[in-house]
Amino acid sequence: MMLMPVIAAAGVLLGVAGFQQLSFLPDARWFLPxxxxxxxxxxxxxxxxxxxxxxxxxxxxxxxxLHAPREIPPVxxxxxxxAEGVVLGLPDVNAHRTRFxxxxxxxxxxxxRLNGRWKLRLSxxxxxxxxxxxxxxxxPLRLKQAHGYRSPGAFDYExxxxxxxxxxxxxxxxxQVLRLGKAGLSLDILRQELGKLIDRAESSEAAAAVLxxxxxxxxxxxxREQKQLFSLTGTSHLMAISGLHIGLVSGxxxxxxxxxWCLLPGVCARWPAPVAAVFPAVLAGLAYAALAGxxxxxxxxxxxxxxxxxxxxxxxxxxxxAVLALALMLVLFLDPLAVNSAGFWLSFTAxxxxxxxxxxxxxxxxxxxxFGIAAALAPVLVWQQLPVSPVxxxxxMLAIPLFSLLVVxxxxxxxxxxxxxxxxxxxxxxxxxxxxxxFLAFLGKVATLVPDWPLLSLPVEVAIVLMLVSVLVAGLxxxxxxxxxxxxxxxxxxxxxxxxxxxxxxxPGSFSFTLLDVGQGLSAVVRTARHLLVFDTGxxxxxxxxxxxxxxxxWLRLQGVAGVDVLMLSHGDTDHIGGTTGLLRGFPVSxxxxxxxxxxxxxxxxxxxxxxLWWWDGVRFEVLYPPAGxxxxxxxxxxxxxxxxxxxxxxxxxxxxxAAEKWLLQHAGERLVSDLVIAAHHGSSSSSTxxxxxxxxxxxxxxxxxxxxxxxxxxxxxxxxxxAAGARExxxxxxxxxxxxxxxxxxxxxxxxxxxxxxxxxx
Numbered sequence: 001m002m003l004m005p006v007i008a009a010a011g012v013l014l015g016v017a018g019f020q021q022l023s024f025l026p027d028a029r030w031f032l033p034x035x036x037x038x039x040x041x042x043x044x045x046x047x048x049x050x051x052x053x054x055x056x057x058x059x060x061x062x063x064x065x066l067h068a069p070r071e072i073p074p075v076x077x078x079x080x081x082x083a084e085g086v087v088l089g090l091p092d093v094n095a096h097r098t099r100f101x102x103x104x105x106x107x108x109x110x111x112x113r114l115n116g117r118w119k120l121r122l123s124x125x126x127x128x129x130x131x132x133x134x135x136x137x138x139x140p141l142r143l144k145q146a147h148g149y150r151s152p153g154a155f156d157y158e159x160x161x162x163x164x165x166x167x168x169x170x171x172x173x174x175x176q177v178l179r180l181g182k183a184g185l186s187l188d189i190l191r192q193e194l195g196k197l198i199d200r201a202e203s204s205e206a207a208a209a210v211l212x213x214x215x216x217x218x219x220x221x222x223x224r225e226q227k228q229l230f231s232l233t234g235t236s237h238l239m240a241i242s243g244l245h246i247g248l249v250s251g252x253x254x255x256x257x258x259x260x261w262c263l264l265p266g267v268c269a270r271w272p273a274p275v276a277a278v279f280p281a282v283l284a285g286l287a288y289a290a291l292a293g294x295x296x297x298x299x300x301x302x303x304x305x306x307x308x309x310x311x312x313x314x315x316x317x318x319x320x321x322a323v324l325a326l327a328l329m330l331v332l333f334l335d336p337l338a339v340n341s342a343g344f345w346l347s348f349t350a351x352x353x354x355x356x357x358x359x360x361x362x363x364x365x366x367x368x369x370x371f372g373i374a375a376a377l378a379p380v381l382v383w384q385q386l387p388v389s390p391v392x393x394x395x396x397m398l399a400i401p402l403f404s405l406l407v408v409x410x411x412x413x414x415x416x417x418x419x420x421x422x423x424x425x426x427x428x429x430x431x432x433x434x435x436x437x438x439f440l441a442f443l444g445k446v447a448t449l450v451p452d453w454p455l456l457s458l459p460v461e462v463a464i465v466l467m468l469v470s471v472l473v474a475g476l477x478x479x480x481x482x483x484x485x486x487x488x489x490x491x492x493x494x495x496x497x498x499x500x501x502x503x504x505x506x507x508p509g510s511f512s513f514t515l516l517d518v519g520q521g522l523s524a525v526v527r528t529a530r531h532l533l534v535f536d537t538g539x540x541x542x543x544x545x546x547x548x549x550x551x552x553x554x555w556l557r558l559q560g561v562a563g564v565d566v567l568m569l570s571h572g573d574t575d576h577i578g579g580t581t582g583l584l585r586g587f588p589v590s591x592x593x594x595x596x597x598x599x600x601x602x603x604x605x606x607x608x609x610x611x612x613l614w615w616w617d618g619v620r621f622e623v624l625y626p627p628a629g630x631x632x633x634x635x636x637x638x639x640x641x642x643x644x645x646x647x648x649x650x651x652x653x654x655x656x657x658x659a660a661e662k663w664l665l666q667h668a669g670e671r672l673v674s675d676l677v678i679a680a681h682h683g684s685s686s687s688s689t690x691x692x693x694x695x696x697x698x699x700x701x702x703x704x705x706x707x708x709x710x711x712x713x714x715x716x717x718x719x720x721x722x723x724a725a726g727a728r729e730x731x732x733x734x735x736x737x738x739x740x741x742x743x744x745x746x747x748x749x750x751x752x753x754x755x756x757x758x759x760x761x762x763x
Contacts (some may be wrong), residue, residue, distance in 0.1 A: 008052040009325035015056025016336045021272065025064055025760040029112075060336040064760070069167035070078075070116055077143050080173050080315035081109040084138045084180065084271055088119070089293070090189055090195070091131045092220040096542045098128035101166070102139070119165045120530050121146070124172040129179075133188030136181035143170035147707050149547070150736025151517045152503075152757075153385050153554025156340075162761035163337040187290055191216040194291075194415055201414075201426050203433025210239055210436045211429070214403075215411050217241045224544055226440075232450055233443050234374070234392020241292030243301030243347055248404050249412070250285035250305050257281065278309045296331065296338045297347040303327040304351070320355045324348065342384040349380050356486055362748050370396050377486065379494045382501060385554055391450055399439070407435050464493035502560040509618035511643060511741030512540050513650045515678065516555060517732040518547040520706030520713075521575035524652060524678065525552075526643050527559065528617040533566045534589075535641060542579025548579020553586045563588035565616075568608060570638040570654030572596040595626055595637040595654065608639040610667070618644040619743065624668045625660060633679060636660040640673060645743035651696060653680040653687075661692040675699050676740060676750070679722070683714020693721045700728045700750060707733040 085104035093097040102122045107114045122141065123324065124131075137472040146169050148157025161169070165703065183189055195212045203211065209221030209365060219240055230236040258277035261268055268276075285305045304327045311318035328348055332339055338344045350373050357372035370393035381388045388397075410432040418425030470492025506512050508529040516523045518538030524534045534556075538547030556564070567589045569577045572673065583589070592600070594607040609630075612623040625640035626632045638654025651674035656664075661680070662670060676700040680687035682705045701722040705713040730738050733751035 003327075005319075005322040005325035007049050009328045011049040011052025012056035012329050012332055013339070015053040015058075016060045016332050017339050018053075019057045019060035019064075019336070020340055020759065022760050023758040025068070026061065029067060030061070031290055038338075045100050056336075058331065059333065063336045067165065069162070069165050070118055071144065072118060072168055075108055076107055076114070076170075076678060077145070079109065079182055079545045080140050080142055080225045081107055082138060082176075083120070083141050084109050085118075085136070086181075087119075087131050087133055087135045087137065087183075089133060090192055090216075090218050090220070091180045092129075094543060096125065098124045098131060100124070100131055101164070102137075114332050116668075118168065121161060121164075121166045121169045122171060123169075128172075132183040133192060134183035134186050135179060136179040138180055139172050140174045141170045142177050143168045144174045144708050145169075147763070149517050149519065150757070150762070151551050151555060152737065153558050154517075154551045156759075158763070159340060159759060159761055160328075163335075163340065163637045167763075176234070189430065191218060191291060197415055197418055198411075198429060201429035201433060203430060204437055206440055207433035207436040208431070210440075211411050211432060213240050214245070214408055215291070217295070217298075217416055221751065224549075229440075229443055229447055231387050232389060232447050233395050234389030235395060235443065237297075237346075237350075238396075238399055241288060241295070241298060243297040243351070244400070244404065245408055246285050246288050246298055246301040247305065248408060252279045252282035252409070253284040254278070259583070274312055278312055281308060282309055296335075296341055299331050299334065299338075300327050300347050300351070302706050309432075324351055324355065342380075342386060345380050346377060347352055349376055352376065353564070370394070372487065375454075375490045379490070379497045380496045382494065385501075388445045389450070395443070395446060400688045402435070402439060407439075409434055410435070411737060416512065459604060463495040463499045467492040467499075470495070501558065503558050505559075506741065507744065510741060511617075511645055513643070513676065513740045513742060515553070516547075516736040518551050518553050518579070518704070519683070519735040520709045521547060521578065522545060522550055522654070522682070522704045523579065524704075525555070526619075526621075526650075527561075528619045531560070531616040532556075532561050532563075533568060533621070533643075534564050535639075536570050536576040536581070536654070537567075537579030537583050539575040542583075546579040546582045548582030549586065550579075550582075552579055556587055563590060565590050567592045568641060569594040569596075569598060569605075570652075571596055571632075571635065572637075573635070573655060576654070593623075593639065595639040596633060597631070608641075619643060622671070624671060625656065625664055627663065627667075638680075640664065642671065643742075644674075648675050648742040650676040650740070650742065651698070652678050655681040656686075657681065657686045658689050661687065661689050665691055665695050669695075675696050675742070677701050677727075679703050679714060679718065681713075682709075682711075683718045684711070685715040685717055688718045688721055690721055693725045693727075697725070698722070698727045700730065702738055702750070703729065703731040703733070705731060705733045709733075710713075747749075 057213065072420075083102070083104040084106045085102050088101040088103050100122055102120045104118045104274070105115065105122055107118070120141075120143065146158050146161045146167055148155065148159075151599045161167070175560070194216050195218055198208050198211045198215065201208070205221075206223075206226060209226065212221055213219045213379075217240060222239065226239075227236070230239050254277045257280045258273045260274045261273035274757070282305060285302055289302045292298040294302075304323050307323045307326055308318055330345070351374035353373045354369065356376075357369045374389075374393045378388050393405060399551035410428055414428035414432060416425070417428060470489050474489040475493070506527060506529055510528075513526045514525045514527075516538065521539035522536045523538040524535040534552070537552055540548075564583070564587055565571045567580070569580065569581070569592065571577075571594070576599070584600070584603070589603075592603055594605050595608055597607070598605050608623050609628040610623055610625055611628055614621050620643070622642050622644075623639060624642055626637060635655035635657050636659055638656045638660070640654060640656060641652045641661075643650050643652075651672065657680070672695050674696055675698065676695050677700075679701050683703045703714045719729065730750050732738060736757075738750050738752060740750045
C-alpha cells in the first residue's frame, strides 16, 4: 500500500511532463474522449500507473484550456492604446526602469473599446512614480506579443510569462497617465511595507537585498553578481523563502506553542498539546508561504507540513515517500505548468535525497546529508543547465545552520519587534544584516577558490565508463544492501545526462554554423572538430543584461568545449559587441579580432583585414574585408569572413553597407560566392545592393533581427532582392536560432531550432 502513492505520483508526473512537450494546444475535442477512458480504467487497480499517467495528461490539457491567457486583437498592437487596470505584485525597481505586472480590464484605441481581463508585463522607463500593489491606473501603452530568446540553453522567457498568465509585454509611452484609485490593504502591500522597513535599517545594499528575499520573498534587489555568487557556491536555495525556511518557521511555532500549552494542565488534559500546536504551526507556515508568493518550493513545503500535521492530529504514522508523493500530485494539480520550472525538480529531488540519506546515515549524518543532497541534485542541475558547485556541501554545512538558527529568526523577529519597539527592531535588523555581510564576504573568498568544473566537457569515454561502473555497483548493492543502490547509480545518471545533453562536434573536414537568436543584434558561431570561432556577441542593455551571458554562454556550455579559439568582433556597435564582457567573464578566449579599434581590459585585440587565412581541421577561414593597412569606422569597418569546406561555404558580413559591398565586388570577385550568407546590417536597405546579391549567388540568406523591431528589418525591398536571386530565407525573429552543418552533404540544410523545440505556449 505504501508504494501506491509513489506509483501514482510517478504516473501523474510523467503525464503532466509529457503534455508540456506538445508543440500545439489541442482543442476540447481531443480532451473529451479521454474522460470515459479514465472512468472505465478506475475499475482496474493493476492499471494504476497508466491510469495516473492518463489523468496527469488529461488534467494538464483541461488546465491549459481553462487558463489560456486571453488574446488581444492584432490591431491593438500596432499603435499606442490606453489601458485601465490595477498593479499586481511588487514592482521591480532599478535606476533605469520600473517593471511590474498590470491586470488590465479595458483597452481603448481610436474610439474602440474592449473589456475583459489581460495580465500584462510592463516597463516604465521615464520618471516612473512609486507604484503600489492594488493601485488603479489609466496608462498609455505600446504592447507586443511576449517573446524570448529561442536558443538552446537560453531561459524560456515566453514560457515563464505564460505560466504567470501573461501573453503580452509592453511599456508606458508618454505622460498622459492618471492614478484612478489608491491601493487598499493586501498581502502585497504588507510585503512592500516590510521591504521599506528593512531599507530603513540602514544595512548594506547587499544585506538589505538578502533580508528582503528572506522576509518578503522579493528577490528583485539581488544583483546579477550576487546570484552568480550564490550559484557558484551552492547557496541559492538559502536566498529566498524556501521549503527549508517554511519548515523551520512552522516547526519553531509548533514546539513553542506546544511548550506553552503544557503550562495549562486543565486545558492540556482535554486537548493534548501535540494536537493543539498543529493549528498555529500550520497558520505560521501558511503566512510565510504567502509572503513567498506561494512559489513551487513553498507550496511543496506547505502541503507536506499539512500532511504531516494531519498524521499528528489522527495519531497515525506518516510514510515519508507517501507524503512526498501526495505533495507532488497536489502541486501539479494546483499548477501543471510548475513541472517546467527548475525549482520544482530541485525542490522535490532535494527532499527525496534527504529522506534517502536519513535511512543511510549513521555517523557524520550532517556531512553525509549534505553530500547526499549534492549528489542527487547534480544530474538535475546539469539537465536544467544550471551550475554544479563542487564546494556546495561544505559551504552548506555552515550556511544552513547560520541562516536557519540565526539570520531567518532574527530577521522575522526584527520586523515583528519593529511594530512594538522600533528602535530594538531596527537594531536586530542591523545585527542580521551584519551577519549577512560577513557571510557574503566569506562566500566571496570561497568563490575565488572554486575550480572550474565544466561537467559537459567530460570525455565521452569517461561518461561511458562511469555509466557501466555505476550500473555494476548498483546491481551488487541491490543484492547485498538495497538501500545503497540508489546512491550507487547517481554517478551513472549524471554521466548519462551529460552525454545526452552535450552536442556532438562535427567530423574533421566539416563544420557547423549557428546563427544565435539574440534579438536585434548578431552573434554566430562556427565550430569544427576541435576548434571554435565566435562572430559577434549580440547586444547589451542599460540594466546590465546582455546576450553574451543569456544566450551565447549557455549555448557554448552545451557544446562541451573548453574555450573559444577566436572571437571576431565585426565592429563596435553595441548590438554586435554588447555581450563580449559577459562572454569573457564566463569563458576563456584565446584570440580577439576586430574591424574597429576596441579596448577590453587585460585583452589584446588585433585588427581583422583582408588576406588573413587559416585552416582548422580541414576547414578554410578567410577574411575578405576590410582592406589591409586601413582604419575604418562604423558599419563599413565590419569584418567579413568566409568559411568553406568541400565546396560549401558561409559568408558573414557584419553591418557592411554599399561602399564596402562595392569594394568586395571589385577585390574579392568569385570568392564572394557562398551557399549561405548572413544579410548585412540585419537586412537594412543600406546593404544587400542588387550587384552584391548577384555577386554572392547564395542558395539561402539568413537574417538576424529582432521580432517587431522598430526599423522594420529585414526591409521588404531587401527580402525581394534575395528572393529574386533564388535564395531561400530564414529569420531568427521567426525561427529562433538557426543551425547548419556544411561539408558533409551535397547541399547545405538549415535547421530552425524552434521547429524542433516549439511548445504550445510559443507564438
